[in-house]
Amino acid sequence: MKAVIITIGNEILKGRTVNTNFSFIGKLLTFSGYNVSLGIIVPDNLDAIAAAFRNAAAYGDLIISSGGLGPTYDDMTLTGFARAFNLNLKLNETAFNMIKNKFDKITPEREKMAIIPEGSIPLKNDAGTAPGVYMEIDNKKYIILPGVPREVESIMNNFIEKIRIKNYVYLDESFTVNGIMESSLAPYIKNLMKDYGDMVYIKTHPKGNEIKSPVLEIEVSASGNDKNMVQETIKNVINMIKRDIDILQDKH
Numbered sequence: 636m637k638a639v640i641i642t643i644g645n646e647i648l649k650g651r652t653v654n655t656n657f658s659f660i661g662k663l664l665t666f667s668g669y670n671v672s673l674g675i676i677v678p679d680n681l682d683a684i685a686a687a688f689r690n691a692a693a694y695g696d697l698i699i700s701s702g703g704l705g706p707t708y709d710d711m712t713l714t715g716f717a718r719a720f721n722l723n724l725k726l727n728e729t730a731f732n733m734i735k736n737k738f739d740k741i742t743p744e745r746e747k748m749a750i751i752p753e754g755s756i757p758l759k760n761d762a763g764t765a766p767g768v769y770m771e772i773d774n775k776k777y778i779i780l781p782g783v784p785r786e787v788e789s790i791m792n793n794f795i796e797k798i799r800i801k802n803y804v805y806l807d808e809s810f811t812v813n814g815i816m817e818s819s820l821a822p823y824i825k826n827l828m829k830d831y832g833d834m835v836y837i838k839t840h841p842k843g844n845e846i847k848s849p850v851l852e853i854e855v856s857a858s859g860n861d862k863n864m865v866q867e868t869i870k871n872v873i874n875m876i877k878r879d880i881d882i883l884q885d886k887h
Contacts, residue, residue: 636800638669639695641687642676643702643712644782656701656780656787663791668800669697679703684715692775697798702782704765706744712779713751713768720772722752730757730766737764762789769794804865807856809840810873812880816849817841823883827872834859835872 640660646652654676661671673694677683684703691698703712717724730749738745748765751757758767758778763786768779776798780787817839824837836856843850853876857868 636669636697637672637695638664638697638699639673639675639691640664640671641691641698641700642674643679643684643687643700645678645709647676647702648678655784656782659784659788660699660701660791663795664697664699666805667795667798668803668805679709679711681711681715681718684712685719688716688719688777692773695775697776697778699778699780701780701787704748704767704779704781706747706765710747710765716777716779717752722754724750725753727751727755727757733757733759733766734764758790758794760786760790761793762786767794802860803858804860804862805856805858806862806865806869807854808869808873809852809854810877811842812851812853812877813843814849815851815880815883816845817851818845820851820883823879827875831868831872835868837872837876 640657642654642657644652647654657674661674664671673691675687675691677687688698688700700712700716703710713724716722726746727749730751731746734745734749735741745764749757751766751768752770755768755770758769760766760781763781763783765781765786767781767790768777770777778794780790820839824839828835828837834857838854840852840854841850842852855869855872857865857872859865859868
């Protein structure tokens with residue numbers, strides 16, 4: 636199952652805010668059985684938001700967005716989402732009650748956070764005010780989240796079991812090697828990947844100076860239906876690389 640993550644906000648594009656939501660959601664989805672196939676960042680602009688949702692639908696079975704659900708004029712994610720799929724926005728009673736429980740007084744700005752697409756389901760936000768939104772359209776699942784990281788984490792941690800792929804295991808493990816350059820190890824890793832096919836993914840992360848003092852973190856990940864088999868596969872690959880590292884260092 637493929638997933639797309641959309642991050643919405645001028646502050647992300649300007650570099651003012653680090654996109655930690657993408658990292659959190661991407662990791663959570665990966666360990667829940669999804670292949671995150673695309674990431675999109677767009678500004679607080681209706682046309683851009685609508686286009687992002689339409690484009691995401693072509694790439695993913697699950698689309699998750701963060702940002703733009705608050706009470707201010709530039710929080711327009713749900714309007715953009717509705718525009719993308721010709722949906723009507725309506726005050727949702729459940730969402731409105733969630734908002735009322737947070738505030739002593741309801742203002743138009745606060746009520747705005749309870750206006751969501753007809754047919755969608757509000758998601759309780761234990762860490763903030765604006766509810767998240769869940770909706771299915773044409774066999775695609777959409778989860779629309781606020782932008783505050785603690786709220787994203789709270790909503791997703793509460794909801795993830797409902798969308799987790801059953802009988803799926805993803806694991807990864809990393810180790811560090813010294814004294815061999817990434818460019819020297821690359822042909823070996825390429826051939827090893829061919830031997831294992833889609834079962835295993837091996838990624839090298841340079842941590843030192845490639846020429847003067849090479850240090851590599853090597854990440855090995857695998858997935859499948861049997862946890863023991865996945866663990867054994869990763870163990871075998873790591874042992875093989877460690878066994879061959881000395882030979883490769885001698886050559887390079």
